[in-house]
Amino acid sequence: MRAGRKRAAPRPEVRAERGATESWFRPRSCSFHAAAIWATSLPPLSLGSVSPSLPPPLPMDRDTRAFAEQHFRDLGGQLYGGGGQAPSGVAFIKEPATFSYADFVKAFLLPNRPCVFSSAFTENWGSRRRWVTPEGKPDFEYLLQKYGDVVVPVANCGVQEYNSNPKEHMPLREYISYWLEYVQGGCSSPRGCLYLKDWHLCRDSSAEDLGDVFTLPVYFSSDWLNEFWDALDVDDYRFVYAGPPGTWSPFHADIFRSFSWSANICGRKKWLFFPPGQEEALRDCHGSLPYDVTSPKLLDTRLHPMLQHSSPPLEVTQEAGEVVFVPSGWHHQVHNLVRWA
Numbered sequence: 001m002r003a004g005r006k007r008a009a010p011r012p013e014v015r016a017e018r019g020a021t022e023s024w025f026r027p028r029s030c031s032f033h034a035a036a037i038w039a040t041s042l043p044p045l046s047l048g049s050v051s052p053s054l055p056p057p058l059p060m061d062r063d064t065r066a067f068a069e070q071h072f073r074d075l076g077g078q079l080y081g082g083g084g085q086a087p088s089g090v091a092f093i094k095e096p097a098t099f100s101y102a103d104f105v106k107a108f109l110l111p112n113r114p115c116v117f118s119s120a121f122t123e124n125w126g127s128r129r130r131w132v133t134p135e136g137k138p139d140f141e142y143l144l145q146k147y148g149d150v151v152v153p154v155a156n157c158g159v160q161e162y163n164s165n166p167k168e169h170m171p172l173r174e175y176i177s178y179w180l181e182y183v184q185g186g187c188s189s190p191r192g193c194l195y196l197k198d199w200h201l202c203r204d205s206s207a208e209d210l211g212d213v214f215t216l217p218v219y220f221s222s223d224w225l226n227e228f229w230d231a232l233d234v235d236d237y238r239f240v241y242a243g244p245p246g247t248w249s250p251f252h253a254d255i256f257r258s259f260s261w262s263a264n265i266c267g268r269k270k271w272l273f274f275p276p277g278q279e280e281a282l283r284d285c286h287g288s289l290p291y292d293v294t295s296p297k298l299l300d301t302r303l304h305p306m307l308q309h310s311s312p313p314l315e316v317t318q319e320a321g322e323v324v325f326v327p328s329g330w331h332h333q334v335h336n337l338v339r340w341a
Ligand SMILES: O=C(O)CCC(=O)C(=O)O
Pocket: 038, 040, 241, 248, 249, 254, 260, 261, 262, 269, 326, 332, 334, 335
């Protein structure tokens, strides 16, 4: 792509999102009202024309490749993209037209830094038109008619099982009726706080149907993890999440320390990011990583003797239509926010 073209990398805006250093340690509030739907770690998605075993050529030009090789030579074994405190703000990329694949590689992929792409990058996606009402709420009617009978995985955010949540399966129809009841009940339900997680919509849809949902941004088109599964035609690492206020994902780093990306179709999310290595200070006296980095339990110095060496996370708010790039090995925790009118 655009071989040999030289252009100064644009200077992305920096969004300062994190509050005062001492205030990040708030206990988790249950009063958030949110819904968020996202897809991650997307493919060299060929939408019908290319066989899954033949990914399209990479968009990497010669100069960018040479730059990347030099970058790794210069790294000389340093901790990849980490080793230091989280930056105080996240870079925000506004304009698709002036931000190339090479710009992304140089400014974010190689340095292993997070960034947020504006909603302009997803404005033509079918999901943004069809899954959301003109008022910006999830279009349950459309989702029911299109996917109501699909059986989806649902985690109970209120129950800790190791550092995760137990899961059950139910038709999307049942999950949506739970969601409406939960919101009507003041964001509480005897069934707990249920979060639709890891729905393999891409794996289980035709290429034609998927073309109606999203278009793969060029920045994420080199995707070895999904290329592996696509070649076998067995599974994938592309997921949809959806949930009401209070739903959240416990502290983790992504599978095999992969890079990932997450587009928010509707609602608002809060991300807490720790650069690689920074999670070490959060370990408890048994060496385990926390389940919830906002829990007051972390303030117990006998339980978390290294906490005084921890630094606050990078806090990122993701609005509807925006895409978050999650660099390799950055631990994170994610909360769905926003109150529907
Ligand atoms: O949205 C969420 O709840 C989790 C997202 C996440 O962990 C990711 O995209 O890596």
